[in-house]
Amino acid sequence: MVFNSFGFLIFFPIFLLLYRILPLKIRWVMMLVLSYFFYMSWQADLLYLILFTTLVSYVCARLIEKFDGRRGIQKAFMITAVTVSLAVLFFFKYFNFVSENVVNFLNAMGLGVPDLALDLILPVGISFYTFQTLSYVIDVYRGTMPAEKHFGYYALYVSFFPQLVAGPIERPDNLIPQLKEKNPFNVNDTVMGLKFMLVGFFKKIVVADQISRYVDAVYNNASTGGDTVNGFTVLVATLLFAVQIYCDFSGYTDIAIGCARVMGIRLMQNFNDPYVATTIKDFWRRWHISLTSWFTDYVYIPLGGSRCKKWRHLTNIMIVFLLSGIWHGAAWTYIIWGVLHGIYQIIGNLTAKPRSRLIAKMGFDEKGRAVRYVRMVITFILVCLAWMVFRANSLSDLGTLMSALFTGWGGISLGASLDALGMSAVNIITIILSVIILKALDLQINTRPNLDNSAKLINPARSTVYVCLCWCVAAAWMILLASNIESAFIYFQF
């Protein structure tokens, strides 16, 4: 059951109704059962995995707290929980990738090793809920929060349906207390929640899904080439993919945040207008914030962060981005994407001072608008080049696409290229208008000084916008139904 399905349109109101009418003491039971039901609509036979991970982390955290003062034993339980959770993640997500590459390597050396691949299904949301359980156990071990005694509430924290499948990766000290609160009906929260959901659906259905066919026309045909793969089409498809992945992922997050907000629960912000970032470091403070902060708190800082020698600091950066790439998927493209961002960060770090001196020498104010806009453009270009790696179906496809982008501009017919993409003038104008609406909505959400008051600020003009958004979602949904475009969220595969 995805958010943009008829099933969810029935599921969510029922969930909400029960949430409001059930007494607090038994409300968690309903929430947990329905969250598991939501998960089982994806993969009923893999529910045992999330239960297993939940149980192991719960028990280990309780034991860590029980042996307070005996640091050695506490550490053993913490390592047990981390190892078991990561082992499950590794087995289901990375085993086939690692075994395939090891076998290929050994066979290339003439050892004749048989294929070890297993018939495994990637459990939906495993990367997300595994990281949530890890942060819980580590926080209990560090003493920053007490172990949750109530298994039901802990299980609900792991499996809470809005953020179960694709984040945000919530912290236990933020979510668990809110799950226990009564959270009475609040007009402000309900209006804001519904607005978030509407904006999320707009991003996903109107923008991301409409764009996906043009991106797929190029990236899925990289190996066959033809009119769909030339400098112009690769450039357009890459720019559109940058918009698509942002709208797809942040759209999901907005819907998740909106669902929770309607219940009076505040999930963490996961995006903050990432394409206005002025550096790659700034980009990662705005993109998938929950993952970046997770890696910062549980990998980067424990490794020493920036409070160590320079070479160690840069190594820590590379480790974090390598792990981030691996987290995204079992494929060389994701690993290279992560490493590329690591390289960007390292070069950015090493050249920060020389660049500042150069800007000063050229007579520009480093904090001025001109420098800021140039930095935004350069950062966007670097991010888009990395997105090419991320989206490419294979390394050979990546090579074809890169080659086309940099050298495939000779003898291009614009009309033929647009026809190859399946784009008409109507589509182009619609995309441009959608992006304008998107940008304006993002500005509304991110720059309003007090977002909570926005529901109280009744503005007739604002209501007309939201009516238009509803109609846009309806029309776009019709297009999807008519053209059978696959409407899965991109980050579900992670």
Added chain:
Amino acid sequence: MDELVIFTSPLMCVMIGVILLLHIAAAVSGTLIKSKKCERITVYTVSAVNLCLHAVVFVWGLVKGASPEELLLFLTASGAVGIVAMGISEKLINNKKESR
């Protein structure tokens, strides 16, 4: 490219013009409203009229064979105009508050 149905119909162009005027009226009304009750009535009225007008164009377009892409173009164009109107409206409201 499919032939445009909505944007080539004189009747629908009039409807679109009315929708544009509605966006402008919504933008300006925010500064003219004095009471909270009046504010709510205006919002509900504007929303209802907006909903109906878009519904008329939407349904008419579907009946006359407009492609979903053309419908989406009309709706996103209306949304974009609405966004601009919303920005202007909030600017006017903020200016009014500051001048008080």
